[in-house]
Amino acid sequence: MDKILGNKKAYFIFVFPAFVVYFIMAFIPIIISGYYSTLEWNGIGEKLFVGFDNFIALTKNDAFMSSVKNSLILAVASIIGQLIPAMFLAIILSRNIKGEGIYRTVYFIPVLLSTVVIGQLFLKIYNADYGALNAFFGLFGLKGQDWLGNTKLVLGAAFFPIIWQYIGYHMLILYTGIKGVPAEIYEAAQIDGANESQMAFQITIPLIKSTMKVSLTFAVIGSLKLFDLIWVLTKGGPLHASEVPSTLMYTTIFTRMEYGSGSAIAVFIVAECLLFYFLIEKFFKVDNITY
């Protein structure tokens, strides 16, 4: 057994094809990006090597510091706001409930829609003049707010759709994991008289730990490098109040034309993600399961 699973040639054959594609198109570009982060370069003129200056400058950049803080807030909010509802839905849907197929489809719809659509929807909801939210407030005689224009409100307003949109995404991941648990185990538990919540906490959750880890990792890394929806909704504004590292990186590279400084933000994002990746690996150890 171990001999077969330790076969280096087989390992090579399994890994190599993916390795080549990934190495050329993803890994080398990261390394190049790392190299750019040590330069002062506008993308077209001369490259000036400045060592760690770009990183040092970032620590003095208020917009960058607040963008990091925002992304950490989002990571925590995503864990709570995405994974808990997603887990709940996945467990319920996997129990052969009436309408399983319909719910599973409908709950996933926000993930299927492109960022442009979700962005437009929430721009209309939040609009200060004619938005649905202010109209709703108006019903109760409350004063409307400039949701995306107020530096105190913008973060919550912008993060809400981001978190909400991907509930269905994590639901599908966890649902897939649960569906991988052999039905026989539930049958045996039922015979023993276990109720639904006992089964959820004593069978499902322990058995899909590795899938939960996947979901957790995706949620955290996804939050730390988030770009699309925040760009459509606020572009990081007003006054950097909803800035996240990726939006700042985008403006730095493509508007300010500072490739070096922008790449330094990219390197920071990768490093930050790696840190959380290792933390999750460490505190969420999963052993291979034997039934």
Add this chain to the structure above:
Amino acid sequence: MKRTALKKAVGLLVSTAMIVSLAGCGSKDSGSSSADSAQESAQAQAEPESSAEEDVGSQTEPGNGEQITITLWSQFSDPNSTDGNYVAFYNALESIKTDMPNVNVVHEGTESESYKVKLRTAMAGNELPDVFFNWGAGTMAPYVEAGLVLSMDEYMTDEMKGKILGGTLDNFTFDGKVYGYPYSVAVASLYVNTELFEQNNVKIPETYDEFLTAVDAFKAAGITPISLGERDLWPGLMIFGIHAIRMAGAADFNAALNGEASYNTPELVEAAKLVQELAARGGFGDSAMGTSEDDAVAAFKQGRAAMMFMGSWLNGDCEADDAAVKGKISVIKFPVIEGGKGTADEFHGGSGETFLVSSNTEHPAEAAAVAQYICEKMSKDQYLAGSGMPAWEADMGDTSELNRLSQEIADLTKDATGYVYWLDSLTGGSAADTLMNEIANLIAGNETPEEFCANLQTLNE
């Protein structure tokens, strides 16, 4: 039943898996085999380009009847757009087929936000097309410095020089060399909804005091006085821009923007103060910071805002069939500010968009000719389509169908004594980004006018 179907599906997947893995380490091959012809044609295109570098300068004159392909990139991405500039561009693209039969122009249009990303990446990767749309002044300066674009001096005949209107080349001229032809003069003016002014018994402002009176009156009536989409940042630049022009005068303000003079002058501090006060008294409504330019235009177009300070591209929107304000809009000069050095005949705007020729092009003469053709043709057509002022002298023919507002702007600007171009294009890159953020801070009341000017001054140091 179901299970066998599933098994088949999985079987299919597995057998494809086998094929892929049997093909060896050739994940790359599997992609290309399905698109062999595509690759060939692309290589065929790529090869002459790769040798282009050696050919720079050596002009290749085509023989008669020989077809030359010129690649052209622009931000005019939608052929069905009703925007005057887009209409004019696609007209030119059509007529060039008959007017320059030996040149085959291959156009690639990209939506404007993505266009900048695509262009800058291609530029950094040294893969520029022969001709490409670009903004002038500060945006263009780094390209000139890096030698990426070709000077037009060699190709500009006296006849062309005679037709190009004075001053329109300024933003494309570096060290006395001209790098691009102009195609329009876009001017910002104050758009006023005359119906709202009449209904609320407000006088259309001729002085800055009357302007403030109007602002207060509309504010009191629950109408947004000035529609401003500050979420997109650049609209705020225009508000500060015109105040600075009125306070400091076009010449002095240009000097500060070019780094030849300081921002720390009493006039510019006063301009900043006026902008801040205007925002504080509700001049831009309650929600300018969260409003996009699209929304700001829509609010004005639907008659929910009384005024808008915007570039002449707004003409088409105001006169569109679906606009509630059609026929009710008038354009006026932004009022003179008492105590300021600027006059009413100094304007915000100018000529700053062009088509540049890559210095790597294999056919410099033809590429320059294409750039010149498009600019001259667009100059007339975008004017007739109701966008900006023309930059080339031309017989405009019958102008009775011309957008009413375009004609009004033409009248307003006929005695223009000075222009300050859009601040973001003028400064470019990080300076433009800093300016936009500073002005957002100013409007939001986060810094004093003095701090604002001092922060701008750091750009000049």
Add this chain to the structure above:
Amino acid sequence: MKKTHIPKILLQLVLISFAAIQLYPLVFLFFFSLKDNNEIYGGNVMGLPRQFKWSNYENALFNANVGNYLLNSIFVTLVVILVSGVLACMVSYAIARMTVKINGIVKIFFSLGLMIPLHAVLLPVFIMLKNMKMLDTYQAIIIPYIAFALPMAIFFMIGFFQTLPKELEESAFLDGCSIYRTFFSIMLPLVRPALATISVFTFLSTWNEMMFAITFINSEKYRTLTVGIMQMVGKYTTDWGTMGAGLMVATVPTIVIYLLFSKQVQSGMVSGAVKG
């Protein structure tokens, strides 16, 4: 049995109300696609269009080269899903099950791809493609898409392979199956639900991707649907209703694909396989 009725009805109520919330964005898009700018900007934002402007669909479908864009999108997406799915299964099986020392490093190496902000690698990928003379071809987007789909697929599949019982392979090896056969004929069928899920994710990211497609492709003949639709955004004016119609057209295939694939997930593991 009786006392479980009320919670069940309550549960259904919760599920239905959440379904209504989740369904609304699609309804919103559909209404949006039948409006004009006046309604979209303030006149009538959320509700039914006052007048169904079907001409938006005409504009979206017939003015632009939508048919060709759609074919390109389907072709590119299919290749990416197929290749990345198979490659990811192979790698994740090796990492999750095989006992080779470098496993940990290989996993981190591929996981790194999850963490890259794509905008930062736009230029480096562009330069790689240029050096391989692949700019402005189908490969110019297909290969980067595969490369950036792999990390997520691998990471996800590892988690799934880890849940499979070891006894399965043991008995196969005892029967004299080679590792390749065991992988293809025993393990691969077992991870089918996970493969379906990851195909949905790969599909969505490939289908909706714009930045690579815009930057690496110049010729209209290779243009994908999402890019084609986004070109309707103007510098100063955009006909949002027509955009909405285009987005609606681009969304329908994603719903179909999701229905097909998620059904594969529902059926779960082939019953009895585990006890094998």
